[in-house]
Amino acid sequence: xSMASVLxxxxxxxxxxxxxxxxxxxxxxVTLVVTVLVFATVGQxxxxxxxxxxxxxxxxxxxxxxxAVIGFGATALSSEFLNGALRTSLSAVPRRGLFYxxxxxxxxxxxxxxxxxxSFAAFLVGQSFMGDRATGLGDPGSLxxxxxxxxxxxxxxxxxxxxxxxxxSAVAVLGLLIPFILLVSFVVGDIAGDLARYLPSxxxxxxxxxxxxxxxxxxxxxxxTGGWAGIxxxxxxxxxxxRDA
Numbered sequence: 001x002s003m004a005s006v007l008x009x010x011x012x013x014x015x016x017x018x019x020x021x022x023x024x025x026x027x028x029x030v031t032l033v034v035t036v037l038v039f040a041t042v043g044q045x046x047x048x049x050x051x052x053x054x055x056x057x058x059x060x061x062x063x064x065x066x067x068a069v070i071g072f073g074a075t076a077l078s079s080e081f082l083n084g085a086l087r088t089s090l091s092a093v094p095r096r097g098l099f100y101x102x103x104x105x106x107x108x109x110x111x112x113x114x115x116x117x118x119s120f121a122a123f124l125v126g127q128s129f130m131g132d133r134a135t136g137l138g139d140p141g142s143l144x145x146x147x148x149x150x151x152x153x154x155x156x157x158x159x160x161x162x163x164x165x166x167x168x169s170a171v172a173v174l175g176l177l178i179p180f181i182l183l184v185s186f187v188v189g190d191i192a193g194d195l196a197r198y199l200p201s202x203x204x205x206x207x208x209x210x211x212x213x214x215x216x217x218x219x220x221x222x223x224x225t226g227g228w229a230g231i232x233x234x235x236x237x238x239x240x241x242x243r244d245a
Contacts, residue, residue, distance in 0.1 A: 006093055006102040014106060017079050023072035024110060027153065028118045030068050034061040035122045039129040054135045055145055055210040061122050062149055062208065066201065069111055069153045070177050071170075073160030076107050077236075078170035100165070100240050104233060107161050108154055115153030119146050141210040141218075148207030148222055155222070159200060159229040165236030197221070200228040 014020050038060055080086045080103075093099040123146050127134040137143055164173045181201045196202055197214050206212040206221030216224065 003098065003102060006098055007106060009092070010103050010106040013079070014076055014110065017075075020072065020075045020079060023068060023075050024114055027065050027068040027072060027111075027114050028121070031061040031065040031118045031122050032125060034064050035126045036129075039126040053210065054133070055139070055141055056208050058123050058126050058135055059119070059145065059149055059208045061126075062119070062153075062205070065115075065118055065122075065153060066156050066181065067178055069115065069157045070160040070181075071174060072111060073107060073157035074164045074170035074173040076157075077103070077161045077164035078168070078173075081168040096240055097237065100237050104158060104161060108158055111157035112150060112154035115157075116147065116150030118153065119149035122149075144218060145208045145210075148218060151222060152204040152207060152225060155204060155225045155229045156200070159225075159232045162229065162232030162234070162236035166232075166239045198224055200225045203228075 014024075080089060089099060090096065093102075123137075123142070127136070135142060137146065160173055160177060163177070164170055167173055167176075197206070197216050203216060203221040204225030206214075206216055207218040209218065212218055212221065
């Protein structure tokens with residue numbers, strides 16, 4: 001089979017599995033809902049807080065978007081490990097590398113497209129509530145943060161997808177990554193200082209800051225998250241290649 005035909009079949013799979021499609025839609029929906037609720041109620045009040053960073057605060061809802069996109073990456077792979085679906089998929093596409101590569105390309109493409117739309121929408125909608133305190137796309141760092149936010153979400157989806165291929169369970173991946181991102185990384189940050197900047201979530205979100213502090217810049221931080229995603233994808237490929245369907 002050609003790469004194009006395998007990509008098409010993987011797109012049909014994702015579109016037809018409700019839980020996977022629902023997780024992708026949730027990335028956009030949850031982000032917009034949180035953005036409206038937060039900026040409509042406390043947005044301008046937060047602008048008076050000491051240490052307030054306008055650009056990074058504009059992407060507050062990304063904390064929720066990353067959870068939804070991890071759910072998308074995990075469920076997109078875990079569906080292959082239910083009811084013998086992987087055996088069926090490999091019967092249709094015996095070349096495991098081609099199958100795995102096509103699936104990851106589709107996941108990356110969808111996550112990036114939705115991530116960019118979500119990032120732009122969250123920024124523009126949130127700033128519409130800020131009045132004269134609003135940050136515009138023309139302000140320093142804004143376009144980079146908006147674009148980088150979409151790339152960050154795509155990388156987190158791939159990170160989750162690769163890990164799901166190794167563990168063969170979306171529940172296990174969600175149970176591992178969500179507490180790690182929400183709790184452990186901040187606890188580690190208090191103990192390890194700058195070393196915590198190299199964790200996938202903290203490194204990637206540096207692109208949302210106007211002038212991030214520490215050893216990493218906005219793009220190098222995103223590259224660190226890309227490295228984590230690359231390791232996860234390689235581990236997933238190795239696991240798929242070596243283990244029985």
